[in-house]
Each structure stands twice: as C-alpha cells, then as structure tokens.
Amino acid sequence: MAIRKEIQEVAAKQFVAFREEILKSLKEIKETEDCSNKQLKELKEKQENTVRQVKEINKMAQDLKIELEKLKKTQMEEIVERKNLGKKTGTTEVSITNRLQEMEERISGVEGAMEEIDVSVKENVKSKKFLTKTIQEIQDNLKRQNLRIIGIEEKEDSLLQGPENIFNKTIEENFPKLKESPIRIQETYRTPNKLDQKRKSSQHIIIKTISIQNKEKILKAEREKGQVTYNGKPIRITPDFSTETMKARRAWTDNMQALREHRCQPRLLYPAKLSVLRDGENKIFNDKNKFQQYLHTNPALQKTLEGKIQPKKTSYFQENTGNN
Known part of the structure; x- marks a missing residue:
C-alpha cells in the first residue's frame, strides 16, 4: 500500500x-x-x-x-x-x-x-x-503551428458541439495510433475560404496546435494514409498559410504536374519554394522568375512546360496599387 x-x-x-x-x-x-x-x-x-x-x-x-x-x-x-x-x-x-x-x-x-x-x-x-x-x-x-481541415460541413459543429470535437473524431477515424499520445491543441475555429470567396463551400476548420512538432506529426500521418476521410467522405488536411503564401503555393500547381511527368520529383518547401531534382542535382526556387531563368538553360525542360508558365500581365498602376 x-x-x-x-x-x-x-x-x-x-x-x-x-x-x-x-x-x-x-x-x-x-x-x-x-x-x-x-x-x-x-x-x-x-x-x-x-x-x-x-x-x-x-x-x-x-x-x-x-x-x-x-x-x-x-x-x-x-x-x-x-x-x-x-x-x-x-x-x-x-x-x-x-x-x-x-x-x-x-x-x-x-x-x-x-x-x-x-x-x-x-x-x-x-x-x-x-x-x-x-x-x-x-x-x-x-500560423506555423496551424492545420487547416477542408471539406467538413458546418452542420457537424452543432452535432458534435464544436470544431474541436470534429478534429478529435477525424484523428480517431484516420489516425488511431495518434490517440495513444494525444495531440494538444490551443484553439479551433471556422474561417472562410479567402482564396475563392464566391465559391459556396463550407468554411475551413483551423486547428491551432501547441507546437510545430504536433502539426508535423499529423501531416506525416496524413501523407502516409493518402486519403483522409470524415464519416467516410474525403476531406483534406493541409498546413495553414497567409493568403499571399497560399496563392504563391497554388501558382506552382501546373508546373509541378508537368515536372512530375518529366520525372523531376518536384516538392513544395516552406513556405512556397519549389524544389526540383534533375540529373542528381537538387534545385530550389523562391519564385517563378528564378524558375524561368533556370528554364532558359534547359531547353528540353522549357519545351515540356511550354504554355504552363504564362505570367499574368498587369498594368503598372495595378502592380503598384493593388490590394493584398
């Protein structure tokens, strides 16, 4: 005793x-x-x-x-x-x-x-x-410690009494092993889709974890599983970024698809850098201007991506006074 x-x-x-x-x-x-x-x-x-x-x-x-x-x-x-x-x-x-x-x-x-x-x-x-x-x-x-859950209808908030319980249920349904060492979170809330405000879709759920390690643990489990679900329906779990960074990451989408077809093993690095593996050499690009300069030295790769890296033209006034 x-x-x-x-x-x-x-x-x-x-x-x-x-x-x-x-x-x-x-x-x-x-x-x-x-x-x-x-x-x-x-x-x-x-x-x-x-x-x-x-x-x-x-x-x-x-x-x-x-x-x-x-x-x-x-x-x-x-x-x-x-x-x-x-x-x-x-x-x-x-x-x-x-x-x-x-x-x-x-x-x-x-x-x-x-x-x-x-x-x-x-x-x-x-x-x-x-x-x-x-x-x-x-x-x-x-937002470095944040996660964004996309695709869960808002009516679930009332059924489960808030986004935090939705998060716990998502973890239980998809990553049962993570329940052995509970993920501690500071805050959960809904936020509009700022990238496409005209689109009628459920507000995203923001999960503010207590550390970057907790966030990375979930993202790693999400990558390993492949498809995350909620009540059997596909959803997405992504890192949370500022609107400008999300736009910058999205801008690489077409290029990454073409680079995969060219076996260049593209990856997006934090916050919006493109990593390309070519001829055993790893190249990292901070923006599209640097990437285009690199393409000029690789005609074959440039031809592969032709038509997929057309820069959007803006007037001098729009460039210098546009809202962010």
Missing part, C-alpha cells in the same frame, strides 16, 4: 509539473502572438498608407501629364503663330517671344515635378513590397 501511495504521489507531482510546463508554454506563445499581432496591425496600417500615397501620386502624375500635353500643344501653336507673323512682317513680336519663354519655364517646371513624382512612386512601391513581404512572413509565422 505504501509503495502504491508513493507511486500515486510521484505521478501526481509529475502531472502538476507537466501541467505547469504546458501553461507556461501557452503563456509564452500568447505573449509572442500578442506582440506579433500588434506589429502586424502597425505594418498593415503602414501598408494601407503607402497604397493610398501611391494612388494619390499616380493621380498627380496623370494630372501633370495632361497639363504638360496642353502646354506643349499651346507652345506649338505659339511657335507656328510666331513663324507666320515673322513671314508677314519680317519681325518677331516681343509678346509672343515672352509667352514662349514663359511656356518653356512652365514645361520645365512640370517635367521636374514629374521626375520627383517618379522617384517618389518608386520609393513607395519599394516600401509597399517590403511591407507586404514582412506582413506575409509575420502571418505565416503566426
């Missing part, structure tokens, strides 16, 4: 210590998230201001361009009038000369202002790209 009581006391102490460790970890994670969310909010405000400034500057540039065209047209009319008058009288009218000089000064001033605007636009565009990239990195970092 004494030994049994001692074992129970040790177990109780271990449980308390483990519980305190978990609570401490959760507190640290929460503090980090609060700090990141505050930073994210500030960056988004800066990004919105930058976009607004670029739009205003572009409008000023358009107005100045119209004014410049009017001035040049008036200048040409004055020059023609001056020439015609000179032919008739054999002299040059001083008032016309003065008007032309004034016109040239105004044109020079407008052209100078347009040069300054061009520099300002370039600086703002550079700032916007930096802010967009920073926001994307922070969002992805906040």
Whole structure:
C-alpha cells in the first residue's frame, strides 16, 4: 500500500509539473502572438498608407501629364503663330517671344515635378513590397503551428458541439495510433475560404496546435494514409498559410504536374519554394522568375512546360496599387 501511495504521489507531482510546463508554454506563445499581432496591425496600417500615397501620386502624375500635353500643344501653336507673323512682317513680336519663354519655364517646371513624382512612386512601391513581404512572413509565422481541415460541413459543429470535437473524431477515424499520445491543441475555429470567396463551400476548420512538432506529426500521418476521410467522405488536411503564401503555393500547381511527368520529383518547401531534382542535382526556387531563368538553360525542360508558365500581365498602376 505504501509503495502504491508513493507511486500515486510521484505521478501526481509529475502531472502538476507537466501541467505547469504546458501553461507556461501557452503563456509564452500568447505573449509572442500578442506582440506579433500588434506589429502586424502597425505594418498593415503602414501598408494601407503607402497604397493610398501611391494612388494619390499616380493621380498627380496623370494630372501633370495632361497639363504638360496642353502646354506643349499651346507652345506649338505659339511657335507656328510666331513663324507666320515673322513671314508677314519680317519681325518677331516681343509678346509672343515672352509667352514662349514663359511656356518653356512652365514645361520645365512640370517635367521636374514629374521626375520627383517618379522617384517618389518608386520609393513607395519599394516600401509597399517590403511591407507586404514582412506582413506575409509575420502571418505565416503566426500560423506555423496551424492545420487547416477542408471539406467538413458546418452542420457537424452543432452535432458534435464544436470544431474541436470534429478534429478529435477525424484523428480517431484516420489516425488511431495518434490517440495513444494525444495531440494538444490551443484553439479551433471556422474561417472562410479567402482564396475563392464566391465559391459556396463550407468554411475551413483551423486547428491551432501547441507546437510545430504536433502539426508535423499529423501531416506525416496524413501523407502516409493518402486519403483522409470524415464519416467516410474525403476531406483534406493541409498546413495553414497567409493568403499571399497560399496563392504563391497554388501558382506552382501546373508546373509541378508537368515536372512530375518529366520525372523531376518536384516538392513544395516552406513556405512556397519549389524544389526540383534533375540529373542528381537538387534545385530550389523562391519564385517563378528564378524558375524561368533556370528554364532558359534547359531547353528540353522549357519545351515540356511550354504554355504552363504564362505570367499574368498587369498594368503598372495595378502592380503598384493593388490590394493584398
């Protein structure tokens, strides 16, 4: 009895210590998230201001361009009038000369202002790209421990009293071995499909695990199983990323299919890098521009992917002022 009581006391102490460790970890994670969310909010405000400034500057540039065209047209009319008058009288009218000089000064001033605007636009565009990239990195970092479950109808929430029980049932149905060492989660909730808001589909379930290791454990089990189901119906479990990163990952889809056919063993690395194995050499590409540069050195591979890497054309204004 004494030994049994001692074992129970040790177990109780271990449980308390483990519980305190978990609570401490959760507190640290929460503090980090609060700090990141505050930073994210500030960056988004800066990004919105930058976009607004670029739009205003572009409008000023358009107005100045119209004014410049009017001035040049008036200048040409004055020059023609001056020439015609000179032919008739054999002299040059001083008032016309003065008007032309004034016109040239105004044109020079407008052209100078347009040069300054061009520099300002370039600086703002550079700032916007930096802010967009920073926001994307922070969002992805906040979502690093998250999973996204796609394809489960929202009516299941009321049947099982919330997304957390849906997650537990999914684990039990597909990965029974993982129940031996329970996956600890911080939070579960539904979120809209931001990539295709017009599409009528169930909201995705976001699972915020307590660690990246827990998330990777589930993703590994999902890859090994092949097809994950809920009540026998196919669903998907994926990592959770920012909207921009999800778009970047989706942009590789057609290329990856063609690369598989070419036996290049493509893989998507975190967050949206393409890995290609060719002739025993592993190549990693951060974006499509780098990938296209690589294709120029591989005509055979370029021919295979022909028509599948057409870049989307955007106007200068759309590129520099589009929402993110």
